[in-house]
Amino acid sequence: MPKTRIVFQSLTLIEDEDGGSTNMAIYATLRDPAATTIGSFRWNNRGVQVDEVRGFPLTSDLGNPPFFDVDLNTFATLTIRAFASDDTWPDDGNKENDLGTVTLTFDPRVPASLGSFALGPSSTDNGNAGYLVQLRILVVPDVPVQRARLEFKNLVLFEDEEGGNTNMAIYVRAQGPGIDQELFRWNNAGNKVDEVASYALDNAPTPVTMDLVLTGPTMIHIDGYAQDGSDWPNAGDNENWLGAASIIIDPADPETEGEMQIGPTTTDSGNEGYLVNLSVDYLPANPTPDLSIVGVEVTQAIQHFQSALGADNTVPLVDSKVTLVRCYLDSGIDPSINGGKVANVTGTLNVTGDAVFALAPIASMTAQPAGSVNRATFTDTLNFLIPASQAHGTLTLTAEAVVGTNISNPFSVTVTFRPVGQLQILMVRVQSSAVSAPSRQQYFTALNQLTLVYPIPTDPAVALQFQIVDGSEIVTVGVNQLSTQSGMEDLLDTLEDIQEDSDDDNKKVYALVPGGTSSGIAMARFGISRPGDNVALGWSFIMESVGHELGHVYGLDHAPCGSPAPADPDPDFVPAGGLVGEVGVDPVLLTAFPITSADLMSYCGDRGATTTEGCWISAYDYRKLFNRFA
Secondary structure (H helix, E strand, O other), X not given: OOEEEEXXXXXXXXXXXXXXXXXXXXXXXXXXXXXXXXXXXXXXXXXXXXXXXEEEEOOOOOOOOOEEEEOOOOOEXXXXXXXXXXXXXXXXXXXXXXXXXXXXXXXOOOHHHOEEEEEOOOEOOOOOEOEEEEEEEEEEOXXXXXXXXXXXXXEEEOOOXXXXXXXXXXXXXXXXXXXXEEEEEEOHHHOOEOOOEEEEOOOOOOOOEEEEEEOOOEEEEEEEEEOOOOOOOEOOEOOEEEEEEEEEEOOXXXXXXXXXXXXXXXXXXXXXXXXXXXXXXXXXXXXXXXXXXXXXXXXXXXXXXXXXXXXXXXXXXXXXXXXXXXXXXXXXXXXXXXXXXXEEEEEEEEEEEOOOEEEOOOOOXXXXXXXXXXXOOHHHOEEEXXXXXXXXXXXXXXXXXXXXXEEOOOEEEEEEEEOOOOEEEEEEEEEOXXXXXXXXXXXXXXXXXXHHHOOOOOOHHHHEEEEOOOOOOEEEOOOOHHHOHHHHHHHHHHHHHHHHHHOOOXXXXXXXXXXXXXXEOOOXXXXXXXXXXXXXXXXXXXXXXXXXXXXXXXOOOEXXXXXXXXXOEOOOOOOOOOEOOOOEEEOOOOEEEOOOOEEOOOOOOOOOOOOOOXXXXXXXXXXXXXXXXX
């Protein structure tokens, strides 16, 4: 719904019913047809006394914005009352004189009832003409975030409250939704000023031109002070306050664009102080992007990148494994403008070295400021996929990002893919009199998951070789044999015999037990292993069973995470706490895993799930396995 805005501009005081100067306050209240207050404004000239007959800006107090917005689809009545007394904030219960009341009824649905108004003059309690208020009522539509360019041009000084020349300083501040900051200050480069004169502002220590990101009406407020011999007179150190004033800028109001004037102000002695001329231009809400690539991560499951755990891209890469190249972008747009986001960013990855080829990204993406990128969000990066068939040798990867006519800087990184040996797995399938053994296909499906998290080629036919010891492929256990630790140890004894029959310590036995936590053969644990004998058994879960138990067989100790705590955790494991500590990825399923994921060798995670179970593999364990397999 469009908003109705009331902007209070100035007050002309005709009679304050006092022999000299006095304090004055006005109270403006907007009420709907039910007499409910829906908006208000008050003013007391920042506590400085007033005297007739004079004009005063209602924009001098940064703490009392001289406008308010209301949602209104009916008529409303604006009432303004004013009082005078020696107190700073006189009101109806504490006054020497009532300076009268003025009212205005308007309806935002009726354009003729909107516009600029001079309300008054009021009638004081002594029957005199009291005051007149200049204000503006308009309907403003909602507009998107937009930039405003401000250029401060010159200052006209009318009165510096000094017999001769003096030092002067002004301070310009912006206050609005999401903005509360000093924009500009000027002291004539430390040189003295004198009235009546005009001064250029381009000798200020701050630029005279600046951009603001606007999300709503914003006050541009000036405050000025004078003190002889002081470079920067200010609120706490001055001889005279030369007054303050504000304007409101808002892209929803066309009248706030163009050549503008702030002031003239009123000094602490009631004289006309100074004014500042500036220009305001509203710029496109979506500025031209300036893409830049700030980093490239090359990962096959886990990688160091901008991490305290290791230098970028130092986790080794495996030959013939699908590889994800993640490009971290900066959109080059202020984050206050639509989040700094730029949609439909694409790019290229040019590869040279032992092979030459080019890749398009997996998909276009939305770039944003680099500080907003979340590594654990897969789509926060521009992603390229190097197929396993091209992940060989030493390659230099050069990425560029593109949106429209804007092309980022090229960013290059050189990586080497290293071969590893094929894992030799002796297949054993477990059954009981009540439950059939898993099929061969079920076995292959379970063990082939190792290519997701182990540093081995992506193609199971390349990474794994399954073998059978004659007569030992299927092992039968009692219905409740594996529900106890001793029963599981007995099965390990059987598996040890099978492994010894193979006469090769490089061959590892994994016995797959049918079912899981709610069906099949009940087990005391998700799995069990005996690394010294090269044997392990468990269910089909990749993290809790297959990857975990074979991890022990291949030399991994427990990660220090879980309740109860795992036995004999690796004392050198990093990071502390048994978490992965890096963002992991599955380049096949195009999924990212947060740094808070538990390492697969821990007892943490969603134990009993059917996929990654809240776990992934840490760079620490990934490197240990790589060193073993290489």
